[in-house]
Amino acid sequence: MSRTRFVCGNWKLHKTVAESLELATAIKNAVGPLRDVEVAIAPVFTALHAVAKRLEGSSLGVAGQDCFWEDQGAWTGEVSAKLLKDVGCKYVIIGHSERRQHFTETDHAVNLKTKAALRNGLLPIVCVGETEKERDAGETFGRIETQLEGGLRELSNDDMLKVTLAYEPVWAIGTGRTATPAQAEEVHAYIRSRLSDKFGSVAEKVRIQYGGSVKPDNAALLLGQTDIDGALVGGASLKAEDFLNIIKAR
Ligand code: PEP
Numbered sequence: 001m002s003r004t005r006f007v008c009g010n011w012k013l014h015k016t017v018a019e020s021l022e023l024a025t026a027i028k029n030a031v032g033p034l035r036d037v038e039v040a041i042a043p044v045f046t047a048l049h050a051v052a053k054r055l056e057g058s059s060l061g062v063a064g065q066d067c068f069w070e071d072q073g074a075w076t077g078e079v080s081a082k083l084l085k086d087v088g089c090k091y092v093i094i095g096h097s098e099r100r101q102h103f104t105e106t107d108h109a110v111n112l113k114t115k116a117a118l119r120n121g122l123l124p125i126v127c128v129g130e131t132e133k134e135r136d137a138g139e140t141f142g143r144i145e146t147q148l149e150g151g152l153r154e155l156s157n158d159d160m161l162k163v164t165l166a167y168e169p170v171w172a173i174g175t176g177r178t179a180t181p182a183q184a185e186e187v188h189a190y191i192r193s194r195l196s197d198k199f200g201s202v203a204e205k206v207r208i209q210y211g212g213s214v215k216p217d218n219a220a221l222l223l224g225q226t227d228i229d230g231a232l233v234g235g236a237s238l239k240a241e242d243f244l245n246i247i248k249a250r
Pocket of ligand 1: 010172173211235
């Protein structure tokens with residue numbers, strides 16, 4: 001089964017509108033037409049509209065870094081999937097470990113947000129991953145299974161075809177420590193086997209990104225693994241040259 005590689009840059013809480021436009025434009029100009037890889041960038045909420053406009057007609061997609069599960073209402077401070085769609089987003093990252101860790105986001109919230117994204121025509125990138133403590137305690141697979149069960153609850157096979165998963169071991173995010181290709185592949189293969197139990201043959205079509213200190217010099221080996229179908233890139237996506245080298249890594 002061939003799955004089109006998917007690389008998404010998560011800019012986290014970085015860059016003003018002007019700085020975001022500068023970086024997005026540099027990536028757009030350098031990347032040209034894309035054939036065998038799908039690419040998206042996830043700027044801060046306040047830059048989404050301007051960046052989406054700048055990238056119109058290009059092969060780069062725009063992603064929100066989070067969304068709320070209701071479409072509208074008395075929810076001060078929230079941004080809904082409906083509004084992300086309105087400003088030109090195609091994707092939304094859901095359940096990033098920084099949201100789980102600092103904003104107590106639960107698997108139930110991830111599930112509601114994933115459904116809201118799908119309901120509004122956005123393609124969700126659902127993040128899962130274990131902490132260092134969980135890995136050391138031999139709980140990696142159990143943790144991932146719980147996150148998949150909770151986060152993907154009540155999704156249909158058709159829904160699942162629109163979802164990308166991102167395996168991001170928490171101990172590798174922003175730390176410079178990367179999972180070895182073998183460590184990452186072991187968990188990716190596990191995720192695909194759980195998806196196969198839940199969604200049958202659809203599992204072969206679902207893309208599973210790896211995230212956690214992906215850099216130009218380790219991308220080719222990681223992305224060369226059987227069940228690694230792309231990358232969710234934090235730090236290295238803030239430099240156009242590094243991000244481009246990850247996109248092109250072979
Ligand atoms: C991320 O933010 O999802 C991430 C993987 O960050 P980094 O690449 O910096 O580890």
